Amino acid sequence: MAQILVQGTQMLLVLALAPLLTGLVRQAKARLQRRRGASVFQPYRDLARLLRKEVVLAENASWLFRVVPYLVFAATWVAAALVPTFATGLIFSWSADLIAITALIGSARFFLALAGMDVGTSFGGLGSSREVMISSLAEPAMIMIVFSLALVAHSTQLSTIASVMLAGVGLRVSLALALVALLMVAVAENGRIPVDNPSTHLELTMVHEAMVLEYSGRHLALIELAAQLKLLLFLSLVACVFVPWGLAPVGAGVPGMALGLVSYGGKLAVGALLVAVFETSIAKMRVFRVPDFLGAALMLGLLGTLLLFVSGIL
Amino acid sequence: MPDAAFVAQLPVSGQLFIALAAVVALLALAGLGVATARRPLGRPLVYGGALVVTLVAGLSALTAIAAPAAGLVLPLGIPWIGAHLRLDALSAVFLAVINLGGAAASLYGLGYGRHDHAPERVLPFFPAFLAGMNMVLLADDAYSFLLSWEFMSLASWALVVAHDKEAGNVRAGLVYILMASFGTLALMLAFGLLAAGSGGGYAFDAMREAPPVGAFAALVLALAMLGAGSKAGLVPLHVWLPLAHPAAPSHVSALMSGVMTKVAVYGFIRIVFDLSGPPDWWWGIPVLAAGGVAAVIGVLQALLQGDTKRVLAYSTIENIGLIFVGLGLALAFSANGFPAAAALALTAALFHVLNHAAMKSLLFFGAGAVLTATGTRQMDELGGLIHRMPTTSVVMLIGCAAISALPPLNGFASEWLVFQAVLLSPELPAWGLKLMVPAVGALMALAAALAAACFVRLYGIAFLGRPRSPKAAEAREVDGFSRAAMIALAAVCVGAGLLPGFVIDALQPAVGGLVGQTMPAQGSVAWLSIIPVAESRSSYNGLLVFAFTALSALLAAFAIHRFASGAVRRAPPWDCGFPNASPLAQYSAASFAQPIRRVFARGLFAAREKVEMPPPGALTPARFSASARDPAWAFLFLPLTAAVDYVAERANTLQYLTIRQYLGLVFSALVLLLLVLALWT
Numbered sequence: 001m002a003q004i005l006v007q008g009t010q011m012l013l014v015l016a017l018a019p020l021l022t023g024l025v026r027q028a029k030a031r032l033q034r035r036r037g038a039s040v041f042q043p044y045r046d047l048a049r050l051l052r053k054e055v056v057l058a059e060n061a062s063w064l065f066r067v068v069p070y071l072v073f074a075a076t077w078v079a080a081a082l083v084p085t086f087a088t089g090l091i092f093s094w095s096a097d098l099i100a101i102t103a104l105i106g107s108a109r110f111f112l113a114l115a116g117m118d119v120g121t122s123f124g125g126l127g128s129s130r131e132v133m134i135s136s137l138a139e140p141a142m143i144m145i146v147f148s149l150a151l152v153a154h155s156t157q158l159s160t161i162a163s164v165m166l167a168g169v170g171l172r173v174s175l176a177l178a179l180v181a182l183l184m185v186a187v188a189e190n191g192r193i194p195v196d197n198p199s200t201h202l203e204l205t206m207v208h209e210a211m212v213l214e215y216s217g218r219h220l221a222l223i224e225l226a227a228q229l230k231l232l233l234f235l236s237l238v239a240c241v242f243v244p245w246g247l248a249p250v251g252a253g254v255p256g257m258a259l260g261l262v263s264y265g266g267k268l269a270v271g272a273l274l275v276a277v278f279e280t281s282i283a284k285m286r287v288f289r290v291p292d293f294l295g296a297a298l299m300l301g302l303l304g305t306l307l308l309f310v311s312g313i314l
Numbered sequence: 315m316p317d318a319a320f321v322a323q324l325p326v327s328g329q330l331f332i333a334l335a336a337v338v339a340l341l342a343l344a345g346l347g348v349a350t351a352r353r354p355l356g357r358p359l360v361y362g363g364a365l366v367v368t369l370v371a372g373l374s375a376l377t378a379i380a381a382p383a384a385g386l387v388l389p390l391g392i393p394w395i396g397a398h399l400r401l402d403a404l405s406a407v408f409l410a411v412i413n414l415g416g417a418a419a420s421l422y423g424l425g426y427g428r429h430d431h432a433p434e435r436v437l438p439f440f441p442a443f444l445a446g447m448n449m450v451l452l453a454d455d456a457y458s459f460l461l462s463w464e465f466m467s468l469a470s471w472a473l474v475v476a477h478d479k480e481a482g483n484v485r486a487g488l489v490y491i492l493m494a495s496f497g498t499l500a501l502m503l504a505f506g507l508l509a510a511g512s513g514g515g516y517a518f519d520a521m522r523e524a525p526p527v528g529a530f531a532a533l534v535l536a537l538a539m540l541g542a543g544s545k546a547g548l549v550p551l552h553v554w555l556p557l558a559h560p561a562a563p564s565h566v567s568a569l570m571s572g573v574m575t576k577v578a579v580y581g582f583i584r585i586v587f588d589l590s591g592p593p594d595w596w597w598g599i600p601v602l603a604a605g606g607v608a609a610v611i612g613v614l615q616a617l618l619q620g621d622t623k624r625v626l627a628y629s630t631i632e633n634i635g636l637i638f639v640g641l642g643l644a645l646a647f648s649a650n651g652f653p654a655a656a657a658l659a660l661t662a663a664l665f666h667v668l669n670h671a672a673m674k675s676l677l678f679f680g681a682g683a684v685l686t687a688t689g690t691r692q693m694d695e696l697g698g699l700i701h702r703m704p705t706t707s708v709v710m711l712i713g714c715a716a717i718s719a720l721p722p723l724n725g726f727a728s729e730w731l732v733f734q735a736v737l738l739s740p741e742l743p744a745w746g747l748k749l750m751v752p753a754v755g756a757l758m759a760l761a762a763a764l765a766a767a768c769f770v771r772l773y774g775i776a777f778l779g780r781p782r783s784p785k786a787a788e789a790r791e792v793d794g795f796s797r798a799a800m801i802a803l804a805a806v807c808v809g810a811g812l813l814p815g816f817v818i819d820a821l822q823p824a825v826g827g828l829v830g831q832t833m834p835a836q837g838s839v840a841w842l843s844i845i846p847v848a849e850s851r852s853s854y855n856g857l858l859v860f861a862f863t864a865l866s867a868l869l870a871a872f873a874i875h876r877f878a879s880g881a882v883r884r885a886p887p888w889d890c891g892f893p894n895a896s897p898l899a900q901y902s903a904a905s906f907a908q909p910i911r912r913v914f915a916r917g918l919f920a921a922r923e924k925v926e927m928p929p930p931g932a933l934t935p936a937r938f939s940a941s942a943r944d945p946a947w948a949f950l951f952l953p954l955t956a957a958v959d960y961v962a963e964r965a966n967t968l969q970y971l972t973i974r975q976y977l978g979l980v981f982s983a984l985v986l987l988l989l990v991l992a993l994w995t
Contacts, residue, residue: 054883062700063700071863074863094843094853095841095843096859097854099730106763113770119887119889123890124889125774128906129909132770135767136760136763136910139763140760156852160851
């Protein structure tokens with residue numbers, strides 16, 4: 001029963017917090033650039049306004065174009081709800097392990113890339129084609145990171161991995177490599193600087209924004225929310241695997257849960273700040289530099305996995 | 315008859331009789347095809363008959379998986395040996411896959427065959443091809459095996475060159491027949507070595523009794539990889555496959571790509587897992603390497619193709635690579651004393667055999683439907699078919715998602731199992747394997763991600779966007795038979811993805827017979843999850859993932875339509891303010907692949923882009939062309955043919971000698987032979 005409660009809270013929590021996290025990042029970036037910036041609650045207002053607006057649909061858009069926002073949102077939400085945020089022992093954790101979560105994010109991207117090509121504009125195709133190029137390196141890198149974590153924890157179940165990390169596995173070279181690789185993949189997956197710029201509408205540099213260029217109204221709201229959920233997902237993933245402290249273990253009482261919630265909030269705030277600092281201090285790279293960046297992530301992940309294969313303790 | 319003792323132990327079963335009757339019936343249908351090919355009744359008779367026969371044979375094979383092995387010796391073939399037949403769990407699994415795939419192809423052929431302008435070149439060979447594949451799976455001695463194998467190759471060759479007037483098909487047939495002969499030669503040598511161990515017994519039972527040892531066993535492995543690998547499409551023996559598979563009519567392409575490659579996988583499993591005795595520790599290494607390389611090279615090549623059926627043919631090479639990765643892991647585990655892990659890896663491979671048969675047949679049917687509707691296989695002439703072909707576009711979407719290994723479909727389930735097997739391999743003691751397995755795991759992950767890119771491209775260019783040619787703009791949905799066949803296969807993809815536990819359980823008799831252990835039973839796990847090793851280690855539930863995603867999507871749709879604006883206005887596309895360009899300004903197949911071509915294909919594939927820009931004022935159009943090569947042609951086959959040509963050129967002078975020189979030649983040959991004889995003894 002408690003586990004169902006934890007799972008339910010988690011589902012609602014990620015949905016509620018995702019826009020706030022994005023607002024935090026934007027606010028922190030604005031301050032770093034000596035602007036005042038919008039309120040941290042601005043993303044909620046944006047979403048509400050998009051939901052109220054009518055959808056302007058391209059004349060030759062097919063049913064797929066209208067279904068994809070729901071699919072993308074649902075797949076991302078399910079994936080985000082399966083990553084432990086404030087407590088381990090999510091009741092449905094066993095229905096999808098970390099490989100399946102990675103693949104769920106991959107499904108969302110598959111459909112979004114298809115939607116980008118549906119209207120038949122050149123920008124949509126450009127975005128989709130670049131997105132699949134980026135993902136063709138980011139996804140294997142992610143799988144290598146999963147391998148490293150799974151070999152340390154002897155499990156691909158995220159709840160189990162989090163419990164093992166909470167119990168402490170010591171400092172390991174392979175985990176350090178996996179962390180660096182995961183951060184790089186997270187930057188690419190979320191379309192952040194230096195791989196992509198979420199706030200640009202300059203044609204030559206767009207990837208994600210080019211794919212969703214034709215979307216408007218409630219469809220756009222769902223896609224924006226999915227993108228915000230994805231950012232939250234990756235921050236939660238880094239938090240629960242590499243800084244698991246404060247995470248409420250299985251069977252923790254109300255105080256443990258409260259501690260988990262507070263520490264999760266703290267981790268997200270720190271994470272948002274770090275993202276903002278990182279994005280402010282670096283310039284966006286050319287599209288064809290991205291493969292080098294992600295290739296490095298892939299190699300780091302592979303190196304971590306190889307170390308674990310060769311010696312169980314590194 | 316020295317082998318009678320072995321055979322006598324196996325009883326004859328009803329399923330074996332049905333399988334045998336199916337072969338006879340299919341051969342009879344081939345005869346019927348010859349007789350009625352030019353009549354309007356021929357098509358429904360042959361395809362309808364093949365549908366019934368393969369359906370019965372497939373369902374009967376399903377019941378034979380868990381049944382004890384059955385055997386029979388017929389007084390055919392070589393005197394004193396006879397034709398040994400056997401139906402055990404392994405052949406039953408493959409019989410089921412092949413006949414159910416064959417049934418789908420027959421159903422599809424009922425409608426698709428209507429458009430065939432030369433039915434007399436297809437109808438007789440289609441049932442014969444099916445019969446040949448069935449015979450390979452039933453054969454239990456080297457002679458029957460090779461005879462059936464060659465029969466299968468020849469029947470499929472005839473289908474490849476059925477449309478001989480189309481450009482390139484005759485060359486495809488030539489390359490195919492050459493590679494097929496080479497493969498059969500390798501298998502013949504492999505069986506020769508196997509038979510040598512048992513003192514010349516050609517029955518498989520005799521070979522099992524006296525497996526080869528040491529270097530002979532290694533040689534058998536190499537020959538099996540060459541022989542079965544060339545048929546399955548392992549790199550670099552794959553060159554015939556992307557030529558031959560697309561050349562055949564689409565339902566035959568589906569059979570060749572989805573089904574015949576599985577017969578090759580069966581041949582490899584039969585020889586290496588069953589007949590060669592216990593594996594050495596290193597046997598997994600070459601198999602893993604071949605599988606990993608085939609997976610990545612296959613999918614990269616698929617990304618560079620502009621022809622829908624050729625994309626699918628190259629993607630077959632990728633999937634065969636994945637299957638061989640599973641088999642290589644199974645060999646490595648089994649040789650190093652981890653039968654439970656070997657059972658997991660082998661199950662993953664067999665599961666992927668089934669999955670790939672279903673999804674690749676589905677995709678080829680879809681490509682055939684597009685070909686019927688538009689008359690073209692070139693992606694750059696398609697587009698917008700989702701509006702014109704509602705059923706085909708839905709089932710193709712399912713097929714593309716399944717082969718891109720997206721949850722909750724079947725491709726993901728088998729790939730997930732392979733990943734779980736990879737994660738068990740740090741326990742392997744050998745250093746070579748410790749370094750090899752993670753590298754192959756990375757190659758697999760890369761191949762999976764590239765496959766998703768490949769099928770976004772295929773579906774996005776062919777079915778989405780605006781029509782790029784008048785043919786695509788006037789496409790019509792295909793006939794009911796074709797749609798029924800595609801819907802049935804799409805249902806298999808979804809079903810096997812949502813309930814993988816039952817498929818895994820059904821495969822266990824075959825797995826247990828080969829590696830001596832089975833996976834834990836999955837059918838009784840709570841909530842129909844699959845738990846390959848232990849619950850704390852990993853579990854996956856396709857049904858729940860699907861239910862959650864569907865529920866969340868419905869919830870979102872409900873909430874939005876209840877509380878938010880539901881208004882929709884149709885308007886011209888926005889496209890950053892450049893709307894209404896020509897449909898040709900959309901992304902094309904080549905431009906979509908450009909980033910990946912630049913990143914991955916520059917070196918090995920020598921991908922080049924050429925821009926011809928006329929000088930200012932000139933009236934010639936500017937041109938852009940992209941080219942790439944298949945490294946197997948560039949590094950292996952073209953040098954090989956050049957060498958053959960060179961030698962033939964040199965040897966040609968021997969035809970223009972004087973009588974004196976000929977006599978000298980004969981004399982020196984005689985002396986040489988006598989010398990050899992003298993030194994030998």
